[in-house]
Amino acid sequence: MELKRMMAGGLLAAGMMVLAPVMAGTLPDHEEFEAALHVPFQAAGARNITLHFSYPGAAQGTPVAWEVELLGPNGAVVRSWQGQGAIRAGGTQAQVAWDGRDASGHALAPGYYTVHMRAVALDANAVGVIGTGLPQNALAAARSKAPQLIEEQRYDVQIGSVAAPQMPHFTALRHTGSASAGPMIQAQSVGASGLPYTIYYGNLHSQTNHSDGGGDVSTCVDAQNPQSAPYGPADAYQYALNDGLDILMTSEHNHMYDGSTGTNTSASPTTAHNLFQSGLQAANTFNAAHSNFLAIYGLEWGVISNGGHLNIFNTPSLLEWEYNSSNQLIGDVFTAKSDYGSLYTLMKTNGWVGQFNHPASSGQFNVGGTDLGYSADGDQVMALAEVLNSSAFSHNTTETETSHASYEPAFNILLERGYHVAPSSDQDNHCANWGASYTNRTGVLIPNGTALSLNAFLDAVRARRVFATEDKTGQIVLTANGHVMGERFSNSGTLTLTVNYASSAGHTAQRVQVFEGVPGSNGTVATTSSTATTTITPANGDHFYYAKVTQEDGKQLWSAPVWVTQGAGGGDTTPPTVSASESGSSGTITLSANATDNVGVTKVEFYVDNVLKSTSTTSPYQASLDSTTLSNGTHSLVAKAYDAAGNVGTSSTVSFSVSNSSGGDTTPPAVSASESGSAGTITLSANATDNVGVTKVEFYVDSALKSTVTASPYQASLDSTTLSNGTHSLVAKAYDAAGNVGTSSTVSFSVSNSSGGGATELMQNNGFENGTTPWTQTSGVINNTAGEPAHAGSYKAWLDGYGSAHTDYVRQSITIPATATKATLDFFMHIDTAETGTTAYDKLSAQVITSAGKYVTLATWSNVDAATGYQEHTVDLSAYIGQTIQINFYGVEDSSNQTSFVIDDVSVKAQ
Known part of the structure; x- marks a missing residue:
């Protein structure tokens, strides 16, 4: 049924046909009805209100009933709309054409108004609970019988001209993440003092093919079948880095390591364990190679329809409640499904840190019979709660996704229960667009001078020095009497709350709201101020305060709270x-x-x-x-x-006192250098020895560092076309563990690149004989083991071959000259397999990764293509002339029967 048919007055057609309820059947318990709301914050006159609905796994045609209310500044309803529709594959939209007026057609007074949406999906469960499948009666029935079935969203809009608030002077915090080595953020007005923190922007909620994520953006509109998609954690981290993020957490569903959304009774606990450990290793490997990025691999624990999802950032073990037919736990540590109280206690015992994911206002995180129930252990370990997500199944790669869901009401309930949580804003990516669907981010404040690491991140999260933003160029920091957001402190007398805001993109603050509540009261969070600087004297007792800024473009930022114990000179005032x-x-x-x-x-x-x-x-x-x-x-x-x-x-x-190397090893290595070749790929070599041991050798050509080698033989390949024709100088430097340096004599060599139409080799170390540089690989891919012979020499790249669920890659970055007329990839591959039949279980893809992080598959082979000996393969790369790309070989093996993909002598030649 088409949901965009509208009446002239802006209502969807009231006389729509009534849909009989479609029985959705029993759905996997992580697939739930979602509703999101989008409306322009500012508009001259008319504006469209867009409703987004999705219900992964529900039967096509499942009815949806919805209503939208426009609330005035005092909360009164000034206009309303109703409609019905049906779930379609990939999601459904409805649209209300609002003329900007009230129900009587009158112009609205300037101010801030709220668009409030309610929606319910009439699947079999809902119909059984509320007793009606008639969409026009569904919301009323759900309100009286099962309000937890109703999805609600709110969004504030500006009507007319409203004066922007006066913002305080603020020295914006540094952002020295992946895209910058210096300050990025420029404050609206910079004051004389600043805070000693650096901001790192992250996406703390996403999936890969270790569970139900990693789907190709060209076809992905839904959750993937567990472990079926092409892209894993290493791909996700690289994509996020390329997209400008500083932090990405891949949070895999804990109950999908058996390869199923239900329980796979034939699953192997060893396979599940190894898959989880491979994810931890992928994060460690990526972090070792990228000091400007933090890769986090963790778990998304729980099921939405049976309790709620939460992330655990730092568990080294796979938590599970499912058993196979041999009564073996398909994981490492048993955790009872939906038992949040026990989970919190386990997390506290182990020092694990968590985040509430897309929390609903009811029906989730039940402790002691109370939804979003408080426990002291939970308060200690649950540090973050999402206030906003972009669509989990968005395949947008331009950060322009319009389907966003807000969880601010649940965030407020958690604060009222007594939880000390800071807000986060993530993307829950299931498609291979990690961080790229929308501009929202979670900002983490780490002390200046502290390297970005998992421990530094966890320290900041435990301190609740975190804010949520829809704008990746913005920052918000709430301070209170000199205390920074996230802190808990005692106060007597007046309290000055200051909302600090900055934007590197020139945005301004259009609206400021400061909210106040009482932890443990189960009361109501209320607006206490609409100014950026507020001085109040709180009533005696406990309070929390947090701030929200709405930019002129409608994007919002939420600060972490401060928690204040107010007393008349009382309270704890004794320092440690x-x-x-x-x-x-x-x-x-x-x-x-x-x-x-x-x-x-x-x-x-x-x-x-x-x-x-x-x-x-x-x-x-x-x-x-x-x-x-x-x-x-x-x-x-x-x-x-x-x-x-x-x-x-x-x-x-x-x-x-510090006395490094005093009385220790003071003898530098002895080193000599040599060079071979004058065109194409030339080889730089060094012979280095030391009385203790050589740790690395650096090769300098014309005083410029060209390569570093950490293992013997000390050799590096260099593209001669990066040097001019003529004479050049080579110097090798050898280092030992004590920091002593030995320098070779200067070696002169000549370069004579062809000026004709000959082909130029662009790959370095293309036979893998000179170590791993400049290749990037999953651990152990480049090797000289006897199990698979090389095509030439001793080394090759051996991908997969484990006989269990595994992902390997090996890749190298090259630049194809803009002057080239043709570029060709050529390589030799040997495939052997224990698989039988004609089904492609295990696959190897030759891919190009563009500078924008897009993965393009050039060709794919599988276990079906196994043959004796090496086969030569050629792929045209002319479409990438003038671009810097990565050549990527990507192998994915299923849970049984090995397939080995062995690559050697990789060449890219430009003519």
């Missing part, structure tokens, strides 16, 4: 007592603190030479520091201890 000590002068040195408090210490920070080096949240308070990050000589250590009221105790300064 803390002393510091240090041991060691070289290698790994240990920073220690002894901290006590009349109530309890929440964290200890270690500062060396006034720079924050580490944060410890549990006793014994210790941190390890690499002495080589400090210069030889005397340094100072100070420890700061915090309590829950925000009181801070500072230790006396402790002086300590």
